[in-house]
Amino acid sequence: MSDSEMKRDVNDLVDICHQAQVDNGWWQGVDVFAPFVIPAKLALIHSEVSEALEGDRKDQMDDKLPHRKMVEVELADAVIRIFDLAGAMGMDLGGAMAEKLVFNDSRADHKPANRAKEGGKNY
Ligand SMILES: [Mg+2]
Numbered sequence: 001m002s003d004s005e006m007k008r009d010v011n012d013l014v015d016i017c018h019q020a021q022v023d024n025g026w027w028q029g030v031d032v033f034a035p036f037v038i039p040a041k042l043a044l045i046h047s048e049v050s051e052a053l054e055g056d057r058k059d060q061m062d063d064k065l066p067h068r069k070m071v072e073v074e075l076a077d078a079v080i081r082i083f084d085l086a087g088a089m090g091m092d093l094g095g096a097m098a099e100k101l102v103f104n105d106s107r108a109d110h111k112p113a114n115r116a117k118e119g120g121k122n123y
Helices: 003-023 037-057 070-088 093-106
Strands: none
Touching: 003 070, 003 093, 037 070, 070 093
């Protein structure tokens, strides 16, 4: 996948996730740039990640999609919320992801040899 394909595909998913939330009324009367809206949305993303942690910690199946692991479904919820917020804020999340993956690949502190050194990143 090229960088431009990643940008396009991720931004398509951002549009799909945000439009679904708009259609369901979650943004009715809400200005994303009003005070505390972005922090509240970020807290909701945190809550999905915390649910994923609990699902993984207890090795639970999801209650709404019982054929799937809870950690998988809650990570999906987190991504949906991230994409929704990015859409509401008019972000080019796909472009940022493509650029950040390239940047991360160039980081010396991410290379296994450097991570294995004294003071290197363990995780
Ligand atoms: Mg959830």
